[in-house]
Amino acid sequence: MGKRFKVKIDIDNDVLVRPVKPEEDLLFIFNSWLKSYRCSDFAMHIDNEDYYKNHHRLITSIIRQPNNSISIMCDPEDTSHILGYIIYNTKEPIVYYTYVKHGFRGLGLGRYLLEGIRKNYGKDAVVTCTHKPKNWRKIKKIGLDYNPYLIKERENDSNKES
Numbered sequence: 162m163g164k165r166f167k168v169k170i171d172i173d174n175d176v177l178v179r180p181v182k183p184e185e186d187l188l189f190i191f192n193s194w195l196k197s198y199r200c201s202d203f204a205m206h207i208d209n210e211d212y213y214k215n216h217h218r219l220i221t222s223i224i225r226q227p228n229n230s231i232s233i234m235c236d237p238e239d240t241s242h243i244l245g246y247i248i249y250n251t252k253e254p255i256v257y258y259t260y261v262k263h264g265f266r267g268l269g270l271g272r273y274l275l276e277g278i279r280k281n282y283g284k285d286a287v288v289t290c291t292h293k294p295k296n297w298r299k300i301k302k303i304g305l306d307y308n309p310y311l312i313k314e315r316e317n318d319s320n321k322e323s
Contacts, residue, residue, distance in 0.1 A: 169285055169294070170268050174237075180279055181231035189243055194220055198292065203234060203309070208291065220313065222233050228252045234261075236273055247274040254282040256290045271302060 170176065181187070195216055198204055203214050224228055230251050236242040245261035256278070261270045279288060289306045 170265070170270070172269060172273050175274075176234050176270065177237040178232050178238065178274070180241060181233055181246070185229070185241060186233055186243065186246075189247060189250075190224075190260075191217065191220060193262075194258055198258075201293070203293070211311050223248060223257045223312070226250075232274060232277065234270060235270065245270050245274060247271075247278060249278050249281075251281055254288040255281075255287045256288055256305075257312070258292050259290075275303065275305070286317060 167301065181190075194211060198216065199212065204216070224231070228250050229248060231246055231248050233243055234245040234247075236244065243262070244265050245259070247259045248257040249255060250257070256275065259274055260270050261274075275288065281285065287306050288306055288310060289308050289314045291307075291309055293307050293309070
């Protein structure tokens, strides 16, 4: 089996973190989240039709909540070239999803996104993820916790406000 060659990235110069541009970015966010999470332990045994319909609805509800935000990591010379993103709550230390394109994984980009939002909560805050990544053991070392039930609570909170 061939080796996967890693690109060297100087995070401070080779990437830009910017706010989401809904009209340009949401299609990529929905597609990448739905496809990458499809093979997770959570979703692998769910029928395709049920998974895509219900998870799309869940992502929509997360994105629409007023305290949630999306930061996009992109190429500074072409801001439409998305390398990854993070969807998080701006008031509470909750990360709903972090995604880095396959060819850029293992370079510290996901960690950079997580550390970038940690300043919202204080350096000692334990950030809770609602989706468990495949490299969970590695991520847990940087002070993350996992609680999938926060999604349902947030979804219910937004339904009460409607």
